[in-house]
Amino acid sequence: MPAVTTSRGSRQNAGAALRFGRLAAMGAVAGLILIAGVWASWGTAQHVMLSKGREQGTMAVQACSGDRCTGPYTPTSAGSKARARVTIEQSVAVKKGQTYTVTVKPGSSDVVRSGPAGLLYAWVPLGGALLLASVVVAGGLRLTRVAWVMAGLGAAQLTVTFLAL
Template sequence: MIPAMPATSSTARKGSARQVSVSALRFGRLAAMGAVAALILFAGVWGSWGTAQHVMLAKGREAGTVRVTGCSGSTCAGPFTPVSAGARARARVELPESVAVRKGQTYDVVLKPGTSEAVRSGPAGILYAWVPLGGALLLASVVVAGGMRLTRVAWVLGLSGVGLLTAAFVAVQ
């Protein structure tokens, strides 16, 4: 081979094969991390929906107020005073996961169908129900930033999570 001749086609093929493998690995990483981030967000929605459905879709459910008379462990209880049509008074209903619930205070609640379990309603109840999604947004932002290298999207996810958690904290106080 004469030194001034262009490179052979075998050298060109080696370079393009490397580019293809690097591109395939990059796509695989993006797909895997995208699937992990989507799974985290789905789990956050799934975890929130169990409580949020009762608060957000309250039409036809028993709504009223609970005056908290006592707390033990992770539940607080008190008498239920109905506000909605078709609701009946109850001597005792429970508020599980008693966050920012104080003895002697009255709270707006919605009863879960067929139980004596109450869920806080109104803006505080809605925001508190979506707290698991706020945590999922924060976790997904780390996956998106580190695994997918999409920093702007990660910032949006992270700040959304922080905003949701902060709003829930302020609302339940």
């Protein structure tokens, strides 16, 4: 009889180790997805959120080619200087002939949209990461309530951004 108990005990230990391994792996994947979303968003969001001391103004989009749009920059903040040409990434958030509030990236002639629409647009990668990570959390970690909250937050962020633009 002791051999049967040892066999059963080792199977239970192996099952527990596999469950722990699955939880650790899926937790790491979900965490990595969320970190990547924050990292991708922060490149633009930092210029919008931490705008104190940065050059702020408006940009009138005159021409677009490829994935860039150009136009003149008119300053609205103290210490900012007018520029004949600045560039912004062309996306759904930028259209030729429109004027946008922008923040100049330090040390360059590149600008990013500012204001509420620019802030929401900067965090779009995080919204997508929340949606993707919610699938991992629901399926891999089996935390369905947490997954629904994550998916709801991601969908809400993307929806509000779509409506703001």
